Amino acid sequence: MKISVRSQSMQASPIRKLVPFANEAKKRGTKVYHLNIGQPDIETPRVFMDAVKEADFDVLAYADSNGWEPLRESIARYYQRIGLPYETGDVIITNGGSEALQWALIIACDPGEEVLVPEPFYTNYRGFAAPYLAEIKPITTYPENGFALPGREVIESLITDKTRAFMLSNPGNPAGVVYSAQEVRMLADIARDRNLYIIADEVYREFCYDGKTATSFGSMTDILDRVIMIDSVSKRFSACGARIGSLTSKNRDVMTAALKLGQARLCAPTLEMIGSKALYDLDPDYFAPIRANYEERRNILIEALQDMDGVLCEKPGGAFYAIAKLPVDNAEDFAIWLLTDFELDGGTVMLAPVENFYQTPGMGVDEVRVAYVLNKEDLQEAMRILKAALAVYPGRKV
Ligand SMILES: Cc1ncc(COP(=O)(O)O)c(C=O)c1O
The missing domain is CATH 3.90.1150.10 (Aspartate Aminotransferase, domain 1)
Incomplete structure (x- = not known):
């Protein structure tokens, strides 16, 4: 065959x-x-298992396709605590950040269209792009200057009429790079001026060292309709096996498309959503x-x-x-x-x-x-x- x-x-x-x-x-x-x-x-914080153990169902039914509402509320509160203006309606629960990334690519690109990704990048981006036939176009970065992004002119020279989005992780996998506030702003400006989405993979947000913090694309209030925010409990709460992530956006069209993708795969797992809510409710001192x-x-x-x-x-x-x-x-x-x-x-x-x-x-x-x-x-x-x-x-x- x-x-x-x-x-x-x-x-x-x-x-x-x-x-x-x-x-x-x-x-x-x-x-x-x-x-x-x-x-x-x-x-993994004990609260996850405790919440799962306390759950008691006669029927372990499908959940809503956009996720268990109390978890969506807790994620929205988490964003608000860190200064990002997201609300419950902006959040949809996915099977890991991985599913959220795949959906973001499906929503942003038709087959053959392009995403600009600083390289080296999380290698599974290739796996996500390949089946949907989005093309990854690299923005090459180098160890000699700490994998910093090149200037605006270099990045703009890579944009074609097929380019639909930037996709990047910040802090980054595999180089551990934390982009400066200026670099984040530069990409936000280019996205605004060239009509692109930003698929912002911020699953390592809390893990910045030497007193640094990562500037979130969610704090760029003038381009929020372009930002598709990806998050996950995997690394944040050392709960990789829970397979709970989220796609968050202020853009209603993006959320409508995401919900249809969510309906097609029915829902994320119920018990893991219950455990994950307890994680997102943890005191921020946890980190x-x-x-x-x-x-x-x-x-x-x-x-x-x-x-x-x-x-x-x-x-x-x-x-x-x-x-x-x-x-x-x-x-x-x-x-x-x-x-x-x-x-x-x-x-x-x-x-x-x-x-x-x-x-x-x-x-x-x-x-x-x-x-x-x-x-x-x-x-x-x-x-x-x-x-x-x-x-x-x-x-x-x-
Ligand atoms: C940058 C980045 N994004 C997304 C993921 C996927 O995480 P999840 O376990 O939530 O699917 C990973 C996992 O290693 C990652 O490193």
Whole structure:
């Protein structure tokens, strides 16, 4: 049977495609330190499980297609607490931020139309774009200047009559970049002047370090009708398995389209929406110790990486990822070799090759993304293993 061209054009996730090698290593008894995936080890707040346990239904029925109203209200209150003017009617609950991103692309683009995305970008954006045939056009950013956006002229030169939206995560995955207020304003101005949407993926909003904060596109009140805000409980509350996200917009046409997409897939899961409401009702103080914890891990990671011979790594300002340029020919080959051919004192590390986080061919070939989602001790051990591995890797560049 024929497999559609659009399905064939999907990439295997670079975050997950090395899993069979990791499983084999585990079968051999090797401990694998997972630095490849953004699965935090932070405990999910107990209130989630408590709320789920307290729920009691004779029939676990479908929920409304736009989500359980008390959760939508809690998300609106959360936005208002952080100064964003969203209300319950602006919020629709999705199956993770992932579904919200897919809907945003469907709503903003017809097949063949384009979204401008700063690269390197969250690699699953390719997976979301491919089946809907939106084209990702990269705005290339470079480690040498902290992955900052280029100037307005460069960005405007990439706009064609097919361009419909910007799509970006801030703070960013995979480089951990936090865009400045000026950069956010610049994109808002371009979007206004060139009639574009902004798909604002702010799932890491609370994770900014060194006293920085991320400027939200939701605070750009003059362009709110263009902003499609994406959020999720996955990273914010370390509840990745809940699969609860949201799409939020002041634009009624966008919300009408989103609701139709919501109706087509019926609803988000009821128990997880109940648990997620308890998360969004948490005191905002919840984030301070978590942020401090990630900041400390980031410092350990960056110090260790910068200490490795031939490794280049800029200190990221947010999220929980860093990109490291390695002294190897090909980072994917190295990541596989780590799982198939190397261990130190019974352990090895799993990394995500960064090549497929870029749209431009040939970029990121010698780079990996490292997620600092392990506790301090494990992170230190993982760095000790990586350093030893790089020293003996046969494909090492001198
Ligand atoms: C930038 C970014 N956006 C969205 C997502 C998807 O999150 P969810 O688990 O809510 O689908 C991720 C997950 O890693 C991410 O890094």
